[in-house]
């Protein structure tokens with residue numbers, strides 16, 4: 629059964645990792661996927677987009693003008709928007725005392741301010757149809773204060789809090805907003821983590837394995853589809869069960 633037939637989905641950070649898995653899963657379920665990436669001309673990406681029928685959109689979340697241009701491009705390519713996945717994110721590791729204001733702001737720009745600006749613009753488009761699903765990719769780092777995660781974890785905690793406000797304010801227009809908090813997931817970002825810290829989180833989970841990007845993509849599919857039609861304002865932890 630295809631869960632997203634006839635739907636248009638916007639996925640940020642679609643060129644690799646969790647975003648790529650979400651784009652592929654949504655495509656397999658019948659959605660038209662607008663794949664937002666920083667470099668649509670990158671070799672590997674161009675081939676993947678052409679083969680899979682993805683519509684590439686240039687988007688740099690750290691650049692307010694780029695967000696405006698991306699919204700224009702999305703509206704030119706798609707008359708309506710049904711699903712938005714704010715997946716793109718920037719990792720940062722460093723002790724609180726050693727974190728510069730510049731680094732803190734850079735992390736918030738990509739993980740919080742950019743997604744909020746994009747969501748403000750695209751939720752207006754969704755509201756016209758009185759329907760839509762927005763999925764914000766947060767992190768268990770928003771909930772677990774391991775040393776060295778202040779900037780990244782705080783930006784994701786802010787995204788979770790924004791998810792709740794968005795859900796409360798947009799519910800009346802038929803738009804649902806939820807977040808996923810993945811644990812350690814097998815992508816380039818996890819490879820950047822301190823190996824011992826990553827292993828500690830995996831060992832603390834009931835399932836005792838690192839997530840694959842497809843594990844997270846399937847949760848995004850549930851939240852994007854009508855299967856979750858009465859679910860909004862929630863954070864689903866996909867961390868193998870850190871209880």
Ligand SMILES: NC(=O)c1ccc[n+]([C@@H]2O[C@H](COP(=O)([O-])OP(=O)(O)OC[C@H]3O[C@@H](n4cnc5c(N)ncnc54)[C@H](OP(=O)(O)O)[C@@H]3O)[C@@H](O)[C@H]2O)c1
Pocket residue numbers: 640641642643644645646647665666667687688689690714715716717718719738765766767768809810811812813814815816817818
């Ligand atoms: N992997 C994990 O263990 C884990 C755990 C919890 C949560 N997450 C979250 O899951 C999401 C996906 O992470 P991932 O593991 O797939 O990471 P990843 O492999 O490092 O990919 C990050 C993606 O974000 C994009 N991105 C970074 N800065 C951007 C910017 N300024 N504008 C637009 N796009 C930008 C990257 O684009 P480029 O290719 O151009 O750099 C890339 O597509 C992130 O929000 C991350 O915080 C990951």
